[in-house]
Amino acid sequence: MDHAGIGATHVNNLMATLNIPVASEKCLRNHEKSIGPITESVAASSCKDSASKEKAQSGSEDIVMSYDMGWQKRGRATGVGHAIGAKTGLIIAYGTRSKGCAICLNAERRRKAVPPHDCKKTHSGSAKSMEGSVAVGIGNFLKNSGVNVAVMVGDDDSSAIKRLRTEVFENISKSSDLNHVKKNLGNALYKLKQQGHKEMSDMVIKSVQKCFMFAVHQSKNDAPSLKASLMATVPHLYGDHKDCGDWCAYSKDPANYKHKSLPYGRDLSNERTKSELMKIFTMYAENANKLANHGSSQANESFNNTVASKQPKSRSYASSGSFGFRVGAAVAQKNIGYNYVSKVCIExxxxxxxxxxxxxxxxxxxxxxxxxxxxxxxxxRRRLELSKLRSSKQSAVEVGEGTQYGSECARRPLDDHVLPPPSGPVSYKPLETSKDTNLVFFDLESTGFGDCAEIVQLAAQSGSNTFSHYVVPEKSIHPKATEKIGLTVTVVNGQRRLQRVGSKEPLQSVTLHDAITTFIRWL
Known part of the structure; x- marks a missing residue:
């Protein structure tokens, strides 16, 4: 029952559907209470084994762990904190906190005396203090087991690191989780857009995030370099390249330099927006030590999903004894695998x-x-492509439909720009031409499939007359595009050149401006 993430009612529904006699809820609960503590014992034992493995793989008593807390009930009345070793990817310790007990709450609701019972209330403070409380408990457990945590990877949403440093590990350091950092940066940039900074389009926001993440990845374990790169990023976007490092291509060709991901390759220009961006990047630059030694708590997020599968948030087991049993089942499944069930049976x-x-x-x-x-x-790469494709399709559909859902949209008149449906079936008519008409058929080859793809070949034919010019793009050609058009870009002695796949000879190329003007004259 706990392993499948269902309750007594669901078990009986399944058994009745299969024409199997059902069991009373009390019977199922009693069996759960007899097996649950064994599941928790197996989970605790697996955590000790995982901590020993983590210490062995780290080569010392100092380990790196990622820490996070998941919440099982709306209002965050119950939570599960867990630490995962960076080397093994296994849970080395965990803890739970609950602000309520089902028996206590039921007695209070009925205004009756609370009967003797094993109370499940384990936290009397606010929900916000749970994460720090569990972190201290995990820290003490690891310290008593002879494990010293040197670095904790996590988000920057709680004060868990402060409590660990004060109460358990005096010299512990903090590394930021890059996924949360990128998300928080995106939230700050979209907030600027909502505040009326028109220059902050979706394309610009993605470009800023891209530059930020590039700086972080290029300066891993080098905080001074990261700080310098972050402080130079905003001026770089606004055309000031004097503080740029080797990552900037402006110094190689100042006359023809264009930004790869900004609209039309042009510099940003709004000074008010620049001032706000500098404030954001200065804040991150001052915390370069946390960003340089970055890590990931993605394994923790994955485990939160495992806990949710054992204890769905749509159903409340949080205030009952079932809560700890279900969390123990999730921990055992993470550390041992699905065959932990057999181990519980043997125990x-x-x-x-x-x-x-x-x-x-x-x-x-x-x-x-x-x-x-x-x-x-x-x-x-394919996941990113599909995400962009879905976003593009969704935007196109929403433009055609107008505002269909939103805060109080029913109180506002329908949008005037809603595109009307087709009046009838689409019909095609043959093109009428005369003897004096010159038909021109043209085609373009590009670096990729998105809106920012660049032209690499412009070709046309009219009768026996043909036209073809190659253009060296500023971006690399996407591998999928290379498969279709058979062209690739190479760099020889610092010079970019266009050539066919399998050939060492460069193709004769011109600039895009020359290709278009020549094509116009050819027409």
Whole structure:
């Protein structure tokens, strides 16, 4: 029941559908109470083993861990904090906090005396203090186990690092999670857009984020270099390149330099927006130490999803004894795999199910295979392409439909710019030409498939007359585009040149301006 993430009602519904006699809810709860502590014991044992493995792989008692907390109930009344080792990717410690107990709350609601029971209320402070409280508990557990945490990777949304440094590990340092940093930067940039900074279009925001992440990745473990790069990023976007480092291509060709991801390759110009961007980047530059030694808490986010599968947020098990059992099941599944069920059965004196073992092996293999597939570069690249494609299609549809959903949109009149539906079926008519008409057929080859793709060939034909000019693009040609057009860009002695795949001879190329003007004269 806990393993499947369902309750007594769901179990009985399934059994009744399969024509199997149902069990009373009390019976199922009693069995859960007998197996649950064993599941928690298996989970705790797996955490000790994971901490030992992490220490062994780190080569010392000093380890790096990522820490995060997930919330199981709206209003954050219950939470699960967990630490994952950077080397093993396994949970080395975890803790839970709950502001309520189902039995206590039920007695209070009925105005009756609270009966003797194992109270599940473990936190009396505010929900905001839970994350720091669990972090201290995890820190003490690891310290008593002979493990010293040198670096904690996490978001910057709580004061957990301050409490750890004050109460447990005096010399612990903090590394920021890049996913949260990028998200927070994006929120700050979109806030500028909402405040009336018209220059902050979606394309500009993505360009700023791209420059920021490039600076962080290029200066890993080098805080002074990162600080300098971040302070030079905003001036770089506004055409001031005197403080740019080797990452800037302006010094190579100042006369023809264009930004790759800004609209039309032009510099930004609004001074008011520049001032606000400098404030944002200065704040990040002052925290360069956290960003330079960056890490990832993506494994923690994945584990939050595992907990949610055992304890869905749409149903409340948080204030009952089932809460700890379900979290223990999630921890054991993360550290041991789906076959933790067999281990729990053995510890409980039961025979392990052959079907459970078979399914567990199948699920573990599937999870490993899927993890390798999703971490490959082609899959990541395709995921980004599909995301851009969906966004583009959605924007096109919304423009045609007008405002269909929004705050109090029903109180406002319909948009005047809504495109009317077609009046009838689309019909095609043949092109009428005369003997004096010269038909021109032309085609373009480009570096990719997006809006920012560049022209690499302009070709046309009219009768027996042909036209073809090649253009060296400023960007690299997308691998998928190379497969279709058979062209690629190489750099020889600092000079970019266009050539066919498999050939070492460069193609004769001109500038885009010359190609278009020549084409106009040819017409």
């Amino acid at each position: 409980a004196g039961l025979s392990p199910s052959r079907h459970a073992e078979t399914l567990g092996q199948k699920m573990d293999g599937k999870r490993k295979k899927e993890s390798l597939r999703k971490s490959s570069k082609p899959v990541k």
